[in-house]
Amino acid sequence: MSDxxxxxxxxxxxxxxxxxxxxxxxxxxxxAQLAQTFREYQxxxxxxxxxxxxxxxxxxxxxxxQLRKKYFTxxxxxxxxxxxxxxxxxxxxxxxxxxxxxxxxxxxxxSEELYLKYAQHSLLDNNSRGAGDxxxxxxxxxxxxxxxxxxxxxxxxxxxxxEPGDIEMQLAQGISYMEMDSLAAARQVFNNIAGGQTAFVHxxxxxxxxxxxxxxxxxxxxRILAAIPQDAEVYDQAQALLKxx
Amino acid sequence: MLHADQRYIDALLANNYPVIEEIYTRFSPRxxxxxxxxxxxxxxxxxxxxxxxxxxxxxxxxHQFQLTCPMEAFLYLVCRNRWLNELQKRKNRHVTIDxxxxxxxxQDASETYQQFLVKEKRxxxxxxxxxxxxxxxxxxxKLSWSGRPMEEIAGMLNFTYAYxxxxxxxxxxxxxxxxxxxxxxxxxxx
Numbered sequence: 001m002s003d004x005x006x007x008x009x010x011x012x013x014x015x016x017x018x019x020x021x022x023x024x025x026x027x028x029x030x031x032a033q034l035a036q037t038f039r040e041y042q043x044x045x046x047x048x049x050x051x052x053x054x055x056x057x058x059x060x061x062x063x064x065x066q067l068r069k070k071y072f073t074x075x076x077x078x079x080x081x082x083x084x085x086x087x088x089x090x091x092x093x094x095x096x097x098x099x100x101x102x103x104x105x106x107x108x109x110x111s112e113e114l115y116l117k118y119a120q121h122s123l124l125d126n127n128s129r130g131a132g133d134x135x136x137x138x139x140x141x142x143x144x145x146x147x148x149x150x151x152x153x154x155x156x157x158x159x160x161x162x163e164p165g166d167i168e169m170q171l172a173q174g175i176s177y178m179e180m181d182s183l184a185a186a187r188q189v190f191n192n193i194a195g196g197q198t199a200f201v202h203x204x205x206x207x208x209x210x211x212x213x214x215x216x217x218x219x220x221x222x223r224i225l226a227a228i229p230q231d232a233e234v235y236d237q238a239q240a241l242l243k244x245x
Numbered sequence: 246m247l248h249a250d251q252r253y254i255d256a257l258l259a260n261n262y263p264v265i266e267e268i269y270t271r272f273s274p275r276x277x278x279x280x281x282x283x284x285x286x287x288x289x290x291x292x293x294x295x296x297x298x299x300x301x302x303x304x305x306x307x308h309q310f311q312l313t314c315p316m317e318a319f320l321y322l323v324c325r326n327r328w329l330n331e332l333q334k335r336k337n338r339h340v341t342i343d344x345x346x347x348x349x350x351x352q353d354a355s356e357t358y359q360q361f362l363v364k365e366k367r368x369x370x371x372x373x374x375x376x377x378x379x380x381x382x383x384x385x386x387k388l389s390w391s392g393r394p395m396e397e398i399a400g401m402l403n404f405t406y407a408y409x410x411x412x413x414x415x416x417x418x419x420x421x422x423x424x425x426x427x428x429x430x431x432x433x434x435x
Contacts, residue, residue: 003414005415008417009417010410010414039435040421043367043435044420047367047371049307049390057302060257060260060299061299063262063265064298067265068291068294068295071291072273074287150402154402180384181387182380182383184376185380
C-alpha cells in the first residue's frame with residue numbers, strides 16, 4: 001500500500017488487515033497532513049452520498065400541499081379593501097383568476113412521473129449488424145435492453161471506438177448516460193447527433209428535451225420540443241409532452 | 246446538541262401530519278408577514294415556506310443535518326434567504342430585506358444556518374469539480390456514492406475488486422486536488 005489515497009480507501013472500505021488498520025490509525029494521530037487528507041476524503045464521501053430516492057417524498061408533498069391550501073388562503077392581500085366598489089371586485093376577480101391559473105399551472109408538474117412515462121426506449125436489434133453472439137455489439141445491446149446502463153455505457157464506448165459511424169448505438173449510449181444521470185455527457189451525444197444529417201436527428205432532439213425534463217428545466221425542455229417539426233416520427237409524443245408541461 | 250424542535254424535522258421525515266400541521270400553525274404567519282412586507286404575495290410566501298420544508302427534509306434524510314437550534318429561527322433564516330434570492334432574480338439587482346423588528350434569531354440559529362450553507366456550498370463545489378474529471382472517474386465515483394458495495398460496482402463495470410478500489414482512490418485523489426486548488430477551498434475546507 002504505497003499510495004495514501006489507496007490506503008484511505010481500503011481503510012474506509014474495511015479491507016485492511018487488523019495490523020494494517022492499527023498502523024494506519026496510529027499514523028493518523030501523528031501525521032497532520034495525512035489526517036487532513038483523510039478528513040477531506042471522508043468529507044467528500046459524506047457530502048456526496050446520494051439521498052434516498054425522491055419517490056419517498058410524494059406522501060410528504062401531499063401533506064404540504066393540503067396544509068398549504070389550509071394556511072395560505074390568499075385572502076390576506078385583499079382584506080384591506082373589501083369595499084364593494086368595482087375596483088375591489090375587479091381586483092378580486094383578477095386574484096381569483098391568477099390563483100386559478102397558478103393552481104392549474106403548478107398542478108404539480110411531476111417531472112419524474114412524466115419522465116418515466118415518456119422515456120420509453122426502443123430495444124436495440126442486433127440482427128442488422130450481423131454480429132455474432134459474443135460480439136461487443138451483441139453484449140452492448142443485451143446490456144442496454146436489460147437496462148443495465150453502466151455496463152452498457154462501457155461496452156458501447158468500446159464498440160463505438162471501432163464503429164464510430166453507428167448512430168443508433170450512439171443514441172443508445174446517450175440514453176444510457178441520461179438514465180445514469182450523467183446529463184452533461186448525454187447532452188453531448190444528443191447534440192452531436194441532432195447537429196448531423198442522419199435519420200436520428202429528431203430522435204436526438206427528443207432525448208435532448210428529456211434530459212432537461214429530468215432536471216426540471218421545463219423552459220428549455222419545451223423550447224426543444226417545440227422545435228421538432230411535424231414530419232418527424234417523434235412529433236406526436238413531443239406534442240403530447242408539451243401539452244402536459 | 247440536538248434541540249427539542251428536532252421533532253419537527255422527524256415529523257417531516259415520517260410525514261407525521263398533525264406535527265407538520267403544527268409547523269404551519271406556529272411558524273407560517275411570521276414567514277407570510279416577512280414576504281408580504283418585502284414585495285411578495287401570500288402565494289409567494291406559500292412557495293417559500295413549502296420549498297424550505299422540502300429542502301430541510303432532504304438534507305435531514307441525507308443525514309447531513311440535525312436541528313441544534315429553535316425551529317422557528319432556523320426556518321426563518323432559510324425562508325428569508327430563499328425570498329431574498331427570489332427577489333434578486335426578479336428585480337435583477339441587489340435588494341435588501343426589511344427585517345421584522347424585535348424577532349431575535351439568536352446566535353445558535355445563525356451558526357446552525359451557517360453550517361447548513363457551508364454544506365450546501367461544498368456540495369455545489371464538488372458537483373462543479375466532478376464535471377472536470379474524465380467520464381470514467383465520474384461514473385465510478387457516482388456509482389460508489391450510490392451506496393452499492395464496491396464488489397457489486399466492480400461487477401457492473403467488468404473490473405476486479407482490487408482494480409476498482411485502486412481506480413476509485415485515484416479518482417478521489419484527482420478530485421481532492423481540484424478542490425484544494427479552488428478559490429473557495431479555504432472557506433469550505435473540511
